[in-house]
Amino acid sequence: MARQRSLMVIAAVAALLALPPSRGDACENAVLATDKSVASVKEAEVILNGGDPKEARRRIQEILGGADEFDERTPSAKGLTKRAKRIIALADVRLDDLRSEHRKVFLDNAVSVLSWLAADSPSDAAKKADLAEALAKTNAGKAKKILEDLAKHDVVATPYAYAALARLRASDGDEKGRDEAMARCKQMAKPEKVRSICKLTQGAR
Secondary structure, eight states, X not given: OHHHHHHHHHHHHHHHHHOOOSSSSOOTTEEEOOHHHHHHHHHHHHHHHTTOHHHHHHHHHHHHTTOSEEEOOSGGXXXXXXXXXXXXXXXXXXXXXXXXXXXXXXXXXXXXXXXXXXXXXXXXXXXXXXXXXXXXXXXXXXXXXXHHHHHHTTOOOOHHHHHHHHHHHHHTTOHHHHHHHHHHHHHHSOGGGHHHHSOSOOOOO
């Protein structure tokens, strides 16, 4: 019974984090975006890109303080909710230490958020790469189609996306393509993060 309640709480929290804002104006469950919170979200992005998804996720949760979104009434805060939700979604995709019974909930919600962001900016290759990175863990065929198109035009935006493409090509027996994608991953990743990002095997799902 306790385990079931725990799963229900995890699912509720994940669903809340994945919920896109319903309108552009302030809502009751929003925290006012200040210059400090804008700077903190930018810092969380740096932390995420630097290879620490757990800390990046913690930072965003701390900034929101239980709110669903930011009140973006100042020009400098425009789009801050989307940036925060992207960070949480990608952190959940990249975290391999979540217990397996929670994993599917977080991944499904991450795909939902990243799909929303990609649809909102259909010409943004970086958002497509983010979505494909998540889909690589839930829908390999769709992920590979997106990543192969991005790679064809040389617009794969992150080493994480190249690592995902390398794994997908490896699954299809494409050794040459696997090695090419992995080489690009290593070129893009910071030297100290290559081993943790550019790998063909991953932890628990």
